Amino acid sequence: MKLYNSLTRQKEEFEPLSPPFVGVYVCGPTVYSHSHLGHGKSYVSFDVLIRYLRHLEYNVRYIQNITDVGHLTDNADAGEDKIEKQARLEKMEPMQISEKYTKSYFDDMDALGILRPDVSPRASGHIPEQIELIKVLIEKGHAYEVNGYVYFSVSSFPGYGKLSGRKLDELVAGARVSIDQGKRDPKDFALWKKAGDDHILKWNSPWGWGYPGWHLECSAMSMRYIGETLDIHGGGLENIFPHHESEIAQSEGATGKQFARFWLHNNMVTVDGQKMGKSLGNFTLLRDIFEKYHPMVVRLYILRSHYRSPLDFSDMGLDSAKSGLGRLLAFRLRLGHKPSEDTVVPSAVITALIESARAAFHESMNDDLNTPAALASIFELVRAGNSALDNNDTPQDRVALAAVLDELAGEILGLDLTGSDSSSADIGELCEVLVETRGVLRKNKLFKAADHMREKLETIGYTARDLPGGKSEIIKK
């Protein structure tokens, strides 16, 4: 499999450091508000990476942190802790805020079919690891303490800038406004910050009471759970600088070893061409989208564009994805719900069709997780599969098609096509009466009455459709 590595700016064949083990770390959310579509795009993308790596039979350890301390508003050095600020606004304890929004985050991610990380470490639960890391950096001359603050000395690490393509001397001096005195160089960033009396989230340290800088937690926790060298580090494009650049400096400064071999960055969700984000206030919460669109619609919408491309948010796009998902669901429903455990022998036509779909799918996924192209192979399978079944419908063929669809769309892309069975069987005996009544009406050519029934059903969100052989079914629209 080839993956685009931001560090080398090219696609490279992925090979883990110690096969079959793969250590993946992805920057998680700062839990001070509900998740928006941008979070959805990011974590769906990395979920597909994890699912595909596991499909390729790698033994993956997937770590995704929860930032519950140290992430400041406005500026990396000055500003208020985001969690504390939200706690004040909601009149709650900071830890209540992070619990509340951590739960909300997982609720949304679960709905999107995103597999839980193997470990979701909290920054606040790893203060000792972060303090230890700072100690090492001070020992090695990469960091220095000034009056209760500890700064990373950027000039001590010549590799600073290698990920973002920035040159040290091109970083505008003073661009990062500092209100803290004693910094030797404006480019230096804080590893540990002194906490004032009004600061709630604070810990004791060799440098007094304080709290860790934002960049530090990712270095400390990724190395704690994976080791000194990660196979893959993922995150959003906007975090390349300064966050990921600083992670590299902290980690490699401490260990002298390469921190992450592959850096993967997903692109942004935009609205009318502009980045969806807090500062512009143009974000749309996932929980609000879910009121109108099923989470699987959102997942398909996200997967229809490449993870490194921006995704422009629009209702039209979601409607389009909804129709597309409907097509997949209808096909899956047609195949039946219990793929046999026994080996089935499908017809030659279906076998060939499955083979070519599988080959096209894997070729696309192997090319830097090209999900739009992979989806194309699935839609081609749906078209050809429907066509074949229209000609000659056999249980063996249906089972074989169901198995491949569940594997490619379900297991790998995470599109659950079996969950929402909207057939009449689920609606109960009342529905059976309606279905039977419709049959009687149609049999006696009482079409006006039959149409009236369908119109009435439409008003409560259902519709009647007639199947071959005179039978009908009532389904949710």
Added chain:
RNA sequence: GGCGGCGUAGCCAAGUGGUAAGGCAGUGGACUGCAAAUCCACCAUGCAUCGGUUCAAAUCCGAUCGCCGCCUCCA
């Protein structure tokens, strides 16, 4: 200003040298009492514009125009 990316049909979106995937919408047909679903057919002589390289360019090179991201928190 520095660094990076993008511009493909009505909308979305793959495609990085060999003659434009796929989805949505639309049109015609089959099927249907009518629909729905499904299938078949059609739907970009052209990929921002102009020039260049090549037997061959959406793909490579140059210029121009337009848009976006990062450089301060953001997935």
